[in-house]
Amino acid sequence: MCPPRFFTVDYAINPWMDPERPVDTDRAMAQWTALRDLYLSLGHTVDVVEPQPGLPDMVFAANSATVLDGRVLGARFRARQRAAEAEHFRRWFVENGYRDVTMPRRINEAEGDFAWTGSLLLAGTGFRTDREAHAEAQETLGAAVVSLRLVDPRYYHLDTALFVLTEATETVPASVVYYPDAFSAGSRRVLERLFPGAVLAEEADAACFGCNGVSDGRNVVLPVEATGLAERLAAEGYVPHFVDISELRKAGGGPKCCTMEIRK
Structure with missing residues (x-):
């Protein structure tokens, strides 16, 4: 995570x-x-990257690396205003002992558009991450990639429209939450085939960034307005x-945007 010490909105690179x-x-x-503090209370470890003046969106750490x-x-950011963030996060990984660090050649906004299910890497495209970056991620991370096309500019990253509830194991399939209307018709069919038991978010859930949640397989962190989604998840x-x-x-940005998940 990266604290929003220099947080502001001086430019517009998404509809929000x-x-x-x-x-x-x-x-x-x-x-x-x-x-x-909520993550810490739930028993998770939080590493903090120092924010930098002039980079107000560094708080959205999920966009800066995918670790598997x-x-x-x-x-590699699409918007020039965010381009310098990538090097600060790269340096953090190197300084903290990570030796297998690759910087992408194609536009790739990291966990903003990549979601690990435990067996597959779901990869979004349509607004930010290049379609060709999906193949680059497969080669770099050694994970089978499933491409999904986003069609609603309000949900410009995959993590604004989908999050993984439980990662797959050898005996249990992955479970996800997603907002169907954020995806192309073909991508919706892919999601229906892969996750027939998915929790489908409604428009009100998506509009408050309810699909930008974070789950550890039991605890699910949601925006306070996402009450309908919370009720359905509690029932599950x-x-x-x-x-x-x-x-x-x-x-x-929401909870997931602020949270890069490091899988060692």
């Missing part, structure tokens, strides 16, 4: 961003701190935990 709308950096910091079995595939045996991400959402 409006530079004319006031932003409260202190409130963003408080919301981020509450999210970090200790292999790190860095990011999961334990929802709410966080306020209203300030961070002004830049198009």
